[in-house]
Amino acid sequence: QVPAVRGAGVVDDLDRGARRVLAANWRQCATVPAAALYPHQWSWDSAFIAIGLRHLSPARAQRELESLLGAQWRDGRVPHIVFDPHVRADAYFPGPAFWRSGAVPGAPGVPTSGIVQPPAHALAAWSTYLTDPATARARGFLPRIYPRLVRWHRYLTTRRDLTGSGLMSVVHPWESGMDNSPAWDSPLSRVIPVPATAFTRRDLNHGVAAERPTDEDYGRYVRLARDYRDAGYADSLQVHGFAVEDPLCNALLAAGEHALASMAAELGRDPQPHLAAAARLTAALVSTLYDPAAGMFFPRDAHTSHLIRTYSVGGLAPLVVPDLPVAAELVRTALSDRFRLHEACPLPSYDLTAADHDPGRYWRGPGWINTSWLFWHGLRLHGETALADDLRRRLLDRVRTAGFREYLDPLTGAGHGASDFSWTAALTLDLLR
Numbered sequence: 001q002v003p004a005v006r007g008a009g010v011v012d013d014l015d016r017g018a019r020r021v022l023a024a025n026w027r028q029c030a031t032v033p034a035a036a037l038y039p040h041q042w043s044w045d046s047a048f049i050a051i052g053l054r055h056l057s058p059a060r061a062q063r064e065l066e067s068l069l070g071a072q073w074r075d076g077r078v079p080h081i082v083f084d085p086h087v088r089a090d091a092y093f094p095g096p097a098f099w100r101s102g103a104v105p106g107a108p109g110v111p112t113s114g115i116v117q118p119p120a121h122a123l124a125a126w127s128t129y130l131t132d133p134a135t136a137r138a139r140g141f142l143p144r145i146y147p148r149l150v151r152w153h154r155y156l157t158t159r160r161d162l163t164g165s166g167l168m169s170v171v172h173p174w175e176s177g178m179d180n181s182p183a184w185d186s187p188l189s190r191v192i193p194v195p196a197t198a199f200t201r202r203d204l205n206h207g208v209a210a211e212r213p214t215d216e217d218y219g220r221y222v223r224l225a226r227d228y229r230d231a232g233y234a235d236s237l238q239v240h241g242f243a244v245e246d247p248l249c250n251a252l253l254a255a256g257e258h259a260l261a262s263m264a265a266e267l268g269r270d271p272q273p274h275l276a277a278a279a280r281l282t283a284a285l286v287s288t289l290y291d292p293a294a295g296m297f298f299p300r301d302a303h304t305s306h307l308i309r310t311y312s313v314g315g316l317a318p319l320v321v322p323d324l325p326v327a328a329e330l331v332r333t334a335l336s337d338r339f340r341l342h343e344a345c346p347l348p349s350y351d352l353t354a355a356d357h358d359p360g361r362y363w364r365g366p367g368w369i370n371t372s373w374l375f376w377h378g379l380r381l382h383g384e385t386a387l388a389d390d391l392r393r394r395l396l397d398r399v400r401t402a403g404f405r406e407y408l409d410p411l412t413g414a415g416h417g418a419s420d421f422s423w424t425a426a427l428t429l430d431l432l433r
């Protein structure tokens, strides 16, 4: 049954609408983020999708994560895309022919990309388990998923600690999940773009150019991905023209270690190593990326060791870390003019006071449901119940009015990007609970 939809995207029944989107975007063992624009499985999308799917079908949520972790490489990396071999080769760029994972020893049988995305998976797996432990036990979910998550985190905390700071680096803007964030402008300015004639973008067949990254951005993305591929996906500062210690990824890693500790305890193992890893990551995050004068976390350029002082929503993400000592300061920054937590919704991806804030262009201003969900989760974790409830109510109102869009203007609520976007639907289901 299709729920009644009026006008541009008004959804009368959010629960039924979200279920419809997730049913339509489900393929055999995973959910695509959006049918036309993103027709394969994406890494951190699957984590957010599982968080919603667990309310619909715990078994399906478990399969979502198992299929992604099933494509893990021998070195522990979990690829940012697992390609569906049944989808036309020219449906998405860059596809399997670009990444050439088949030629890499230790890559799985199924074609994948060679870069990663923010590690939201341990958090998602533990939430999924908690929703229905009986089904999870019957399916052997934790014994199957836990060792893979441990190897995934080990890859990030060892091979991706490029500076010795104890923090992981992302080595491509796509790895940050916030592809064209203004935070990456400065480190990217050193990367020489390949000419736009050297590749064919497919995203513009399904998205409006003004809402997507530019050709010049893509030229740089292609250059970085090609260099990494041609170096056999080896990790070192020499290989990576772009390397950034990102607060969002490191916060998810720390929060993920807490989740791994809970899983270990449930499996009768020692949770202590995970708690120690979480404490180490939290300390490194605060001592290296937190600026007390700004009340904000900033990314750090691994090549120059300088903080990149742009206010992106990724710098608020450490609120998801359970023992964060600067939670109150971060909430204050979210309430300031830069993010206007009380009224802007979803939380803007980028500083509302910045001259180059663009409310319709991708990660350069619009609000996203996943980063808002993370902040909502963090508010609850740190006892900010009233703020959390208010944010939750306004997020649901926004989706009700705009539909399950990929991103929204944080001040007007106008929808942008893909329609029927999976993590918007999945996290709506979670917020409704």
Ligand code: 2M8
Residues within 6 Å of the ligand: 033, 038, 042, 043, 044, 045, 080, 174, 176, 177, 178, 179, 203
């Ligand atoms: C966007 O990124 C992909 C590349 O990975 C793209 O633009 O083609 C980002 O919003 C990313 O965070 C997201 O995971 C992906 C799929 O939804 O789309």
